[in-house]
Amino acid sequence: MKKLKLIQCGVGGFGRGWALQHTSTSPDFEVAAIVDISQAALDDVGGAIGVDAARHFTSLEAALEAVEADAVLTVTPPAVHVKHARLAFARGLHFMTEKPIAGTLADALEMLALSRSAGRQLVVSQQYRYRPAMVTLRNRLRAGAIGELGHGHIDFYIPADFTGTFRETMEYPLLLDMAVHHVDLIRSVTGRNITRVMAQSFRPAWSWYRHDPGLKMLLDLEGGVTFSYSGDWSARGRVTSWNGSWRLQGPEGSLHAENDVVSLETCQRWSKEPTRQEFANDTTARDPQGETLHRFAEAIRTGVPAETSGADNLHSLSTLIAAIESIRTGAPVMVADVIARAAAVPAEAGVG
Known part of the structure; x- marks a missing residue:
């Protein structure tokens, strides 16, 4: 060809x-x-x-x-x-x-x-959509491993040192430079767009960043699914992988992705009869970056x-803008409202 x-x-x-x-x-x-x-x-x-x-x-x-x-x-x-x-x-x-x-x-x-x-x-x-653990997590959820998704959570804790780079001084460094991946992954793994965002950023006393490396978010997804997010780019101690540590909860049990190992855990009431099953990671034919380039060619x-078309990605970017607005106002923000307001503003003016 x-x-x-x-x-x-x-x-x-x-x-x-x-x-x-x-x-x-x-x-x-x-x-x-x-x-x-x-x-x-x-x-x-x-x-x-x-x-x-x-x-x-x-x-x-x-x-x-x-x-x-x-x-x-x-x-x-x-x-x-x-x-x-x-x-x-x-x-x-x-x-x-x-x-x-x-x-x-x-x-x-x-x-x-x-x-x-x-x-x-x-x-x-x-x-990040094509990282093996994320491909596996999505496939297991879609296959019904835990039944219908009820709620989920991601932890992300890596004490990243970007001293001397733009990330050291940028506003909302974790949200804009890293959580963009996790927001997009939530949409990809669950197959649901995010409809409402409540967010709070913060700067721990020990932080080496000028602005807020800490972030808490509560997200509403389509279909009434609640998803929470907790992260800190200045947290020393137990760390997560770059994908974050995931828990997806359904009526039949919970799916986990921790240190790039995907597992299914079940139990009965009062934690009786616990089970755990680990899965070999599914892979794509190419590494994640190469996969995006190949899919561009296929398109x-x-x-x-x-x-990952522009139309699809609009929902991920809109969620970030909604999170910034929520941080600044202290109120929950509807993602659809953010898109509607941006559509009414000339491109040169941008949105805040």
Whole structure:
């Protein structure tokens, strides 16, 4: 099958890993050009993956004028995503972003409208969906291991030290930079969107972050399911995996994912006749990041939106915006209200 031609924007930092481990080795894509504001990053990655200097550019506009392509991948700050999307869709190219989809909900809505108008695919790399333990947890829940889901919980505790980086000083670092994965995973694993958010952030006295690395959330899901979340990026002691520690409760028992081991536990009243069963992890054909790239290619070839399409991801981003509003107001926030308000605001203004 003929490879699709891809322009990758952003090849420093996380983008470097994308280029070396995924886009340059993909069976679906060939790298037509690389774009970065850093000439040093272009020289470094270009040399490593065999993209000659004639296909190095410091702007997407210049790359689009010089090379033929089918798609654009942007691994850049979220505020840049909408600018790149406008350029890509105007040229009739398909577009994939790193998470989050955009810097604001209004930008995300604009990107979605542009993709639909152009008839092109918009995909977000929510790679945590394809981690083996998360694939296994979703499959076991969908197979009815505990009956109908009643409620769930995630704990996330890793004392991450980002001293000297933007995460040290950003507002709501855990919510915006990490819980975005967990919110998206809740939707993916349960198959339900989040409808209402009550959130509180906090900064423990011992924290090395400027703002709040702690987060508590109470979420209402479709179908009346309640889900809670507790996390702290400055908590030293017992740690969780990056997926978090999960408990999904149903009438027949509970499903757990702890340290990437998925198990089913049951018992009778008063904890009698307890049982525990561990499952071998289900896997995808590729590693999680590679899986998102392959599904982008499949969406382009078939015309069927990817699981992590822009339309789907709008619900994850909207939940984060609702959580921020809840933190600031101290009140629960309906996710649908957040989307409705953003749709009425010009994209340039954004949402807070």
